[in-house]
Amino acid sequence: MTSDELVEIERIKQLKARYFLLMDQKRWSEWANVFCVDCTIDTTQDDSPLLRGRQAFVDFLPPILEGVKTCHHGHTPIIELSSPTTAVGTWAMEDMLWFPEGSPRRTLWGVGWYYERYRKDPDGEWRILELKLRRIRVEVDGREIFAPSAPERGHH
Amino acid sequence: MTSDELVEIERIKQLKARYFLLMDQKRWSEWANVFCVDCTIDTTQDDSPLLRGRQAFVDFLPPILEGVKTCHHGHTPIIELSSPTTAVGTWAMEDMLWFPEGSPRRTLWGVGWYYERYRKDPDGEWRILELKLRRIRVEVDGREIFAPSAPERGHH
Amino acid sequence: MTSDELVEIERIKQLKARYFLLMDQKRWSEWANVFCVDCTIDTTQDDSPLLRGRQAFVDFLPPILEGVKTCHHGHTPIIELSSPTTAVGTWAMEDMLWFPEGSPRRTLWGVGWYYERYRKDPDGEWRILELKLRRIRVEVDGREIFAPSAPERGHH
Numbered sequence: 001m002t003s004d005e006l007v008e009i010e011r012i013k014q015l016k017a018r019y020f021l022l023m024d025q026k027r028w029s030e031w032a033n034v035f036c037v038d039c040t041i042d043t044t045q046d047d048s049p050l051l052r053g054r055q056a057f058v059d060f061l062p063p064i065l066e067g068v069k070t071c072h073h074g075h076t077p078i079i080e081l082s083s084p085t086t087a088v089g090t091w092a093m094e095d096m097l098w099f100p101e102g103s104p105r106r107t108l109w110g111v112g113w114y115y116e117r118y119r120k121d122p123d124g125e126w127r128i129l130e131l132k133l134r135r136i137r138v139e140v141d142g143r144e145i146f147a148p149s150a151p152e153r154g155h156h
Numbered sequence: 157m158t159s160d161e162l163v164e165i166e167r168i169k170q171l172k173a174r175y176f177l178l179m180d181q182k183r184w185s186e187w188a189n190v191f192c193v194d195c196t197i198d199t200t201q202d203d204s205p206l207l208r209g210r211q212a213f214v215d216f217l218p219p220i221l222e223g224v225k226t227c228h229h230g231h232t233p234i235i236e237l238s239s240p241t242t243a244v245g246t247w248a249m250e251d252m253l254w255f256p257e258g259s260p261r262r263t264l265w266g267v268g269w270y271y272e273r274y275r276k277d278p279d280g281e282w283r284i285l286e287l288k289l290r291r292i293r294v295e296v297d298g299r300e301i302f303a304p305s306a307p308e309r310g311h312h
Numbered sequence: 313m314t315s316d317e318l319v320e321i322e323r324i325k326q327l328k329a330r331y332f333l334l335m336d337q338k339r340w341s342e343w344a345n346v347f348c349v350d351c352t353i354d355t356t357q358d359d360s361p362l363l364r365g366r367q368a369f370v371d372f373l374p375p376i377l378e379g380v381k382t383c384h385h386g387h388t389p390i391i392e393l394s395s396p397t398t399a400v401g402t403w404a405m406e407d408m409l410w411f412p413e414g415s416p417r418r419t420l421w422g423v424g425w426y427y428e429r430y431r432k433d434p435d436g437e438w439r440i441l442e443l444k445l446r447r448i449r450v451e452v453d454g455r456e457i458f459a460p461s462a463p464e465r466g467h468h
Binding site for chain 2: 313314315318321387388389390402404406423425448449456465468
């Protein structure tokens with residue numbers, strides 16, 4: 001790891017920070033811009049479909065979170081450059097969702113990891129090329145809803 | 157962002173880390189030193205007064221937290237230098253307070269963001285020049301006490 | 313702090329990130345490798361023995377966590393090099409444990425700090441030389457089990 005590589009790593013950390021901030025503030029058009037146009041989104045652990053392409057994620061997630069208050073936190077990233085324009089990263093995470101009055105669920109809480117790939121696009125901006133979320137515990141209304149027998153391994 | 161700027165960003169991250177550590181360990185004289193003498197503190201979302209000057213904050217906060225156990229965590233900072241001696245930053249946050257026996261409240265829990273400005277003072281030390289806290293959810297004794305309809309935007 | 317030192321600091325951050333990840337994924341042989349052979353582990357606050365040497369910790373912790381789901385998060389590190397091959401660090405932390413069915417305890421939750429020393433070993437890898445955990449609050453099954461009157465100070 002060189003000083004120049006460390007600058008790229010910090011840029012990727014700030015990219016992921018914006019992912020969290022813009023999602024929780026529901027600034028969807030800015031949020032969309034943290035992803036590569038040809039990204040892959042794998043949050044299939046909760047039976048969500050595997051999504052290919054930024055537009056598919058934009059069509060999928062914002063409507064689901066409409067009216068839902070969310071808080072996503074990321075921790076202790078391990079980010080490694082695999083080339084000058086590609087990188088892999090692992091983030092510990094926690095998320096909290098509060099559903100609106102009248103919903104069948106009141107809260108969702110989870111912890112786990114994001115396993116990700118990043119690409120520096122021709123415009124010089126790092127974006128998320130692949131996002132894979134694997135939670136180790138999820139509680140709905142305070143009760144565990146699934147308990148994977150073993151966490152799935154990622155890049156690290 | 158250059159390697160030299162990244163060093164300044166790391167120093168600001170450590171500054172904020174000391175803010176959290178020294179507050180939760182109630183080391184108030186060291187804690188005061190993380191702020192510029194002429195800082196502005198805006199935690200007005202919970203009807204606290206807007207405070208101008210470090211002394212005003214030192215007079216305000218430590219007496220409130222006397223006897224209260226606190227835990228403040230900060231996450232995924234986005235810190236940008238605006239000049240060699242000034243910077244802006246956004247931190248995701250979570251705080252937990254446990255009030256002493258006999259208090260009308262037992263716990264306070266919240267999540268949100270710090271929107272901040274920093275200045276490198278003539279002694280070469282970065283300090284917090286402006287702190288603005290905007291929480292997205294606050295619970296007292298496990299019940300939500302206010303629900304801002306939309307989070308207030310900060311620097312990022 | 314120089315750019316080169318910042319690279320070492322990032323490597324230590326990633327070391328601690330692997331400590332958390334590998335422990336929570338129970339990848340014990342990889343986890344053991346984040347410690348110096350001659351490390352000291354002080355989690356004596358909860359009456360655990362003071363452990364000397366990596367093997368003592370490997371013999372101690374993994375059997376205790378067998379069958380227990382764990383989530384450890386680390387925050388806002390303050391890491392300082394004390395020489396080209398030694399460093400000290402402080403991390404805010406939170407941990408959550410879920411015990412298996414039939415255990416006398418169901419959950420443990422805590423927050424506090426890790427006070428640590430690191431060494432770059434002859435193979436060029438940073439490892440944890442000294443780990444001291446001091447929590448400020450611990451709850452078992454949602455009830456506080458001890459309340460240190462004042463947090464113990466560490467390096468920072």
